[in-house]
Amino acid sequence: MQLNRFRLTTCAALASMILVAQSAWAVDPFTVRDIQIEGLQRVEPGTVFVSLPVRVGDTYSDDKGATAIQSLFALGLFKDVRIEVKGDVLVVVVEERPTVANVEFVGTKEFDKDVLVKSMRDIGLADGRPFDKAQLDRAEQELKRQYINRSLYAAQVVSTVTPIERNRVNLTFTVVEGEPAKISEIRIVGNKAFSESTLRDLFDLDTGGWLSWYTKSNRYSRAKLNADLETLRSYYLSRGYLEFKIDSTQVAMQPNKTDIGININITEGERYVVSSVQLAGEYLGKEDEFKSMVTIRPGQAYNADDVAKTTKAFSDYFGNFGYAFARVEAKPEIDRVNNRVSLVLQATPSRRAYVRKIDVAGNTRTRDVVVRREFRQLEASWYDGDKIRLSRDRVDRLGYFGDVAIETQEVPGTPDQVDLTVNVTEKPTGSLSLGAGYSSGDGLGLSFGLKQENAFGSGNSLGIQINTSKFNRVVVLNTTDPYFTEDGVSRTFDLYSKTSSPYQDEDYYKLESSGASLRFGVPFTEIDTVFFGAGIEKTTIVPGTLLPASYQSYADEFGYSSTAFPLTAGWARDSRDSSLAPTSGRFQRANAEWSFAGDAKYLRATYQFQQYFPLSKQYTAAFNTEIGLGSASGSRSYPVFKNFYGGGLGSVRGFDQGSLGPRDATDTVIGGSRKLNINMEVLAPFPGAGNDRTLRMYGFWDIGMVGGDNAVNANANDLRSSVGVGISWISPVGPLRLAFAKPIRKFDGDKIQSMQFQIGTSF
Structure with missing residues (x-):
């Protein structure tokens, strides 16, 4: 009885509320004489007027009022909207949402602040935007998700909203990151053909080592685990186990959310x-x-x-x-x-298709034309898989993008047409090269280079190179336009000034050279480019104390200043899988220089060959050789200042930079007109770094010599050799290589430099 009485009372109350609401809302249609807006603080009145479905002079009705309220709420600028009628005047009363004044993060060490600000902006929380509590909740969840992706499962996120003047709020995200979740155990159950340790070595995830702070290989990641499971599956399937399967994977996290155990149950099946x-x-x-x-x-x-x-x-x-x-x-x-x-x-085969159009996506800095001009697949042409793959490789070889992928989409309603989308991921295209060497006799020598491969997103390159060593002081400026013509002919300008002196004293002799050159590169095939150009160069021998006899002899015969007008020609082919950390492929380069006019007439040629052999997933063998030859052209002697030098980085490591070669009567290294370098390396994972390819160690054996007609003729007896070990690291400023070398074939008077490092080179 009481329940029935309660139901009756409740229904009566609800009916009364509905009648009151209807009587308060319902108005007879009327012609609007004026529209007034109340409650605006930061929003412009025009924004409201544009969203209203009724204007002055229109007939107002309840339906238009409901539509107006919905439209204004849809703007996301107001947290309350109501419409009042005063005679024939329509009054729109709004209450604005607060505006975000500032977004701050406290306690975030794992992420850069700019990355977090961008992620909040993508959600809708940014300076100057309306504040929405629902967006704040999504922001908290997004932060937690990003921390989970970094294996920080114990991270706690607390948001604070602080109202300030002018209806604004400051948002603060306070984060307690906690310790990352680390893998304490990985177990593989069901294996018979291969040992558990062999299978675990296939994984990028591991239980940690002394370098885990760098590799983070013991931080659990679902994406990395899935990749390792695919590696495991591929390992079995490539060895005859056709019916291999992974039955289950258990990831158990301890209550502290920092220790994780992984169990993988497999069934090998039979070998077929x-x-x-x-x-x-x-x-x-x-x-x-x-x-x-x-x-x-x-x-x-x-x-x-x-x-x-x-x-x-x-x-x-x-x-x-x-x-x-x-x-x-x-x-x-x-x-x-x-x-x-x-x-x-x-x-x-299905049906034959045409390419309707090609789109470029992801290039936030690089212009579309820089990508499109590398394409060999054309729009409105037959779909050609070879040309599409070649196009993708050409875009990738630009070096401007971290990732290049081409997607093929069917055109709806047109079964014989497809669209191609080139998805690229921009990466920094500026490169910094640093080099240093130290020896007790010559002290510290530094080299510096800065190059922007994709200046202003145009595809053109700008570069500067500076060397401050005692033997070589260099300033070089160059710029390259890779598409000087529409057919892909490149143009390069070089401007340089070089000063060479073996002693840091202005009283001693110097060799100064300056000049300029213009080169063009013509693509004869998709993988072969031929270069040719011309230049002008002036070389001056600045006399001083301890001037080598060879320099004095040349100056006595031809004068202290020489001018050359060299013509250059070259060829290059590159099939390496990577220019930074190659594991397979070949690189070849040949250059020739002929000075046909001026005071110095000569021929000079170099050839370089590199080959990379993948020994396994973790080990790579590398071979490099470089040959240089020089000869006089005409009746004059070969210019002594065009000699080759050897020793140090890029040559025979363990010897001082440029210290190898013939010496004259004053016991000064003068170089020679012939050069030979042979370098052999084996690269292996760095201990504790797992399968991380950005940090590796290597062992090397270098052989080289410099000789020529103006000294003792080059032969096998002049060979120097060294062995050693080193570290290769793809650092944020470029590839760094640190080498510790020990000469195994040397001569009296050779200058030894056992430790050397350089950023920005391979060998």
Whole structure:
């Protein structure tokens, strides 16, 4: 009875409220004579008037009033809106949301403040924007998510809203980051063919070592774990275990949220051998061409890598003929009795397609034209897989982007057309090179270089190089336009001034040279570029004490100043997989210089060859050789100031920079017209760094010599050699290499420099 009485009372109250609301809201339609707005502080009145569905002179109704309130709320600027009617005047009363005056972060050590400010701006919390409590809640969750991505599961985020004058608020995010979650144990259960330690060595995640503060390899990350599981799966599938599977993965976190244990349960299955490979489906009448691409070999263990490589080669080859949607599937027919598997490669070319348009995305700094001019796939042309891959590689080789990927999208309603989107990720294109060497006899020598490869996003490069060592004082300015013509001919200007002196005393002799040159680079093929140019150079021997006899002899014969007009020609080919940390591929470069006029007439040529061999996922062998030859042109002697020098970084490490070569009667190193350098390296993971490729150690063996016609002729007896170990680090300012070398073949008078380092070079 009481319950029924309560229900009756409640219903009566609700009905009364509805009647009151309807009587207060309902108005008879009328013509609006004026519209007034009350409550504005920071929002412009025009913003409100534009959003209203009614104007002066219009007929107002309840429906228009409801629409007006909805429109004003949709602006996100007000937390309360109501409409009052005073006669034939419409009064819009608003209450503005507070405006964010400042966003501050306290206790954030893991992230740079600018990164956090940007993430808050993406959510909608930024200086000058309206404050919304819902956005604040999302901001807290976003901060926690970012900390979880850094394995800081114990991080706590507390937000504080502080009202200030003029209806503004200050937002403060106070973070207690806590300790990162670290992996204390990784267990693999179910393995029989391979030891648990062998399988764990495949992982980038580990339980930590003395360098974990740098590699962070013991910080748990779901993305890294998934990548390691794929590595584990690939390891088994490439060794015949066709039915290998990962049954489950348990990640157990301790209550303190800082210790994590990982258990991976696997089933290896049996090892299968390929019995046969067959082609099925439509192959455009080119079965022989497709068969030549098959890397799967009957009689060998099933290898998923070979299967993937073959199907990809098939798909790419179909793409060369415009079949962008070709499907190639490897269907295994398993004989479990004999542990054999027969593979059927089923191909469906589908339809041929055109490329409708090409878009560029992600280039916040680089202009579109810089990317587009590298493309060999054209719009409104047949889809060509080879040209698309070549285009992607050419964009990547620019060096302006950290990542380059091309997406293919079907055009809705047009089955024979596709759109291509080139997604790029900008990276810093300025490079800083620093070099230093120290020896007891010559002290400290420094070199500095600064180069901007993508100046102002134009694709042009600007560079400066300075060397302050006692032997070489250099100032070089250069600029390159890689597309001086639409066909890709590059143009380079060089302006330089060099002073060479073996002693830091103005009374001793110096060798000064200055000049300018203009070079062009012509792309003859997609991987070959030929360079040619011309220049002018003036070289002056500044007499002083201890002037080498060879310099004095040259000055007596031709004078202390010489002018040369060299013509240059060169060729370059680069197929390395990376210019910073290559693991495979080859680099070749040849240059020739001929001074046909002026006081100094000569021929000078150099050739460099580099080859990289991937020994395994972790180990790389590298080989470098450089040859230099010089000869007089005409009746004059070969200019002594064009000699080659050896020793130090880029040559034979362990010897002082530029100290190798023939000496004259005054026992001064004068260099020679012939040079040979041979460098061999083996790069390996740095102890404790796991599979991190940015930090590696290497062992090396260097061989080299300098000789020539103006001294003792170069022969094997002049060879110097050294061995040593070093550290290679891809630092924020460029690749750094630190070497500790010990000469194993040296001569009396050689200057030894056992420790050397340089930033910005490979060998």
